[in-house]
Amino acid sequence: MTDLERHSYDVVVIGAGGAGLRAAIEAREQGKRTAIICKSLFGKAHTVMAEGGIAASMGNVNSKDSWQVHFRDTMRGGKFLNHWRMAELHAKEAPQRVWELETWGALFDRTPDGRISQRNFGGHEYPRLAHVGDRTGLELIRTLQQKIVSLQQEDEREFGDPEAQLRVFAECTITEILKDDGGVAGAFGYWRESGRFIAFDAPAVILATGGIGKSFKVTSNSWEYTGDGHALALRAGGSLVNMEFIQFHPTGMVWPPSVKGILVTESVRGDGGVLKNAGGQRFMFDYVPDVFRDKYAHDEAEGDRWYTDPDNNRRPPELLPRDEVARAINSEVKAGRGSPHGGVFLDVASRLPAETIRKKLPSMYHQFKELAGVDITAEPMEVGPTCHYVMGGVEVEPDTGAAVGVPGLFAAGEVAGGMHGSNRLGGNSLSDLLVFGRRAGLGASTYVEGLDGARPAVAGADIDRAAAAALAPFNGDGAENPYTVHTELQMTMNDLVGIIRRSEEMQDALEKLDELAVRAAAVTVEGHRQFNPGWHLALDLDNMLLVSRCVARAALLREESRGGHTREDYPLMSSEWRQVNLICRASADDISVARQPLPSMPDELLQLFERDELNKYMTDDELTVLPKGDA
């Protein structure tokens, strides 16, 4: 092929968000020549949008916090469907990962004694989120970006070339993982700027591509979130776990229409904001589920006292895990108690002085002022659920991030599955990125060392095939416009596989997805290959469709309601289903979904919980190691 650019690396990282950058730093520090590839400019990945904070049990604000408590909260939040080992590693290693950021220049907000300040967030028992105002993701990504620059400066001093050991390929999209004899051999993609093709020879590839939200109409996610990594893993022979679990964040903007879905950070509630319906009632008190009944305040007075005296009061129900709050808002709106634009009211204006609001929530203040013409220090916001995060992802080995079934393939961050179970707690993603990004970088390096120099080879025919597939949209008959197909996909997922699910609707969705797949194959793009967004979308569409099919198929199968999966026809949680993971795989032209038993938690971790609590989730057989509770 004439216009093909080729590179050779030890480790290729796809994705430059928190997970990808942390993985690349680790691989480079392990002495591996490392490439980072991303669709946007360096420093613009989705992580930049994270607001509230990063969860780590440093115990700076409440010294009772510990990794055990964090582990417990994470499992509770995920309704015990989390991979226990991931939740354990995450809780244990998060503090080190946060402190490490400080050594690279991060400047978190401080406690009065000069340590990293931590804030309250839904589902976290103690103040646990390290933060910088409400722009924590920016701090995280900038710090990692600057750490990478500092490594490049070292390389420049040593090799005379800053990119000798670590190079960023920005605005470059990977469309295919290349393989040799079952294992990874490299990756194929195109430069967005020129449309030229590029191939990487590499024995190890780390997927850190983030989520899938762009398959839904109302979402807090950006155009990058087209599920590329999920699809790449499937096509390479990997498997996806927990795809039925999608987090709808309870508070997205609902007005004006063009910003519908944009996130309103949970810190608004963590710092004192409350939810009210059209009648001015704090309705969350009516929606505390039994499993959480004794952990949350029973009336407003107690909830309000908790902000200043958390030891003697229980937290307000506005801070329940996200799935609970999102469903409650949904019900209020359906019952006709919503706000004028179909949301509910989030009121911080009547709760905090204007100066404090501007100080603690500067970017929310800015966002509403600029985009909606609303002054949040004077009037309530209108908010409603928005598709925010996918719990499901590539099935990996917890310790190394190795993708199950594909030697040489690794995954970390939002694209990996298992860590968050059926529902992720706020702040647990940023820490997940760092903990498992590092582990994947280490895992990939160890894997490459284990090959003893035997490098896999990319077959020329595979490159030709990948190139032909990428060019296909230019050769259509003009029947379909990618933007139209995308819009219909978003409507389908939003309306039929959204926050509340029904069997018939999901069946309809699957039919519609089949139809859209046929139409997507007929998509034709105009113009040339140079920075052509129509072409880019046409290629992303295939990924979105494949991943959406996994979501819908798994959601149809799971006959219970849990975390980010709510079935109107199966409204309860089931202890039997808790023992099951749904695993998606792809064959040449279809996907399959299989049941797989959940790995069982070792006794010493089980013993961190009260038996009474576990009874709500688990069967008696699973709990034989624990003494029977007194109840």
Place this chain on the structure above:
Amino acid sequence: MGYTAKFRVWRGTDEGGALNDYDVDVNEGEVVLDVIHRLQATQAPDLAVRWNCKAGKCGSCSAEINGRPRLLCMTRMNTFDKSETVTVTPLRAFPVIRDLVTNVSFNYQKAREVPSFTPPPGLKPGDYRMQQIDVERSQEFRKCIECFLCQDTCHVIRDHEENKPVFAGPRFFIRVAELDMHPLDTLERKHSAQEEFGLGYCNITKCCTEVCPEGIHITDNAIIPMKERVVDAKYDPAFGLFRVLRARSKSTKTMTEQADRAWALLRAVEDGEVAYAMVEDDVAEAMGQAKAVASTGTVLARLEALDHFEAGRLDEAAAEAQASLNWHRSAQERSDAWVTLARVYDAQERPTATVEAVENARRFWPDNPRLRHFDGDGARP
């Protein structure tokens, strides 16, 4: 509510292009980026534009709207008259790739030239201690979303390609300032700002501050304090101040302690409890130690102002008080700076200026105990 707007969008490549006219629908509440997306979906499927967050957080969607550097996603359509033609062009300071997308690699190169954060050797992860007040200055600069609008607007490089090799631009002045003011950074940086990053080319037009979507006070809080402190035999035409460079080993703890000690002594002098000569040496020593670790001179400006005043150096006192005010620090510090200014003006027998300064001092901090040196309307009691 909806209407049809006239848009004029630059289309082309590095080889040239032209403004194209479009009529396009606009709905209530939309921003310019929504309209560009509608153009893509309906009339110009290959129109190239960068964007990500659509919420002013990532700094991808920078372009020029009616000639002004702006974020497309944060420019609401209702800021234009319905009959107005909205012209969207790519950033002018950087080479065009296609349509609204420019090659901003210049900025990534410059980023690599700034020496990285360098903490004290041996300080272990988890042992970092910094006060909120000391990190806030750098935090302001870390709000930067790297939209590069400030770079685009700065006249030093906007139409002067030849200056690019020697001028890093406002984005990187705040980066240097951020590191310089980081309580635990150990590198000396002000020198390099002038020498390597071309701070001397900046003549403080403040255009960068005006376009910054994050509202960072690029000039007042980064450029001016750095220029102020740059000590060099070279003359900076915009800021003809020379200072003695002090060796530093930064630690905020000692800085705050020593500064507090010096302040307490000077306040005792001010209140007539002790003569200046009695404490002069102690004050000098405490201030010397504080300065040795201060990240910028302006941190101590309030203190220096009072010291100069008590020592009878009125002009110096006024200059330092002014520097302290430029700093937008806490209301109390500003109030203190105004009191010192008032005392200087009073000593210079400028009653109108004195009254005004007292008023300002009172506005920032009505209970400032130092105000008792003046009665209600600013005259001496």
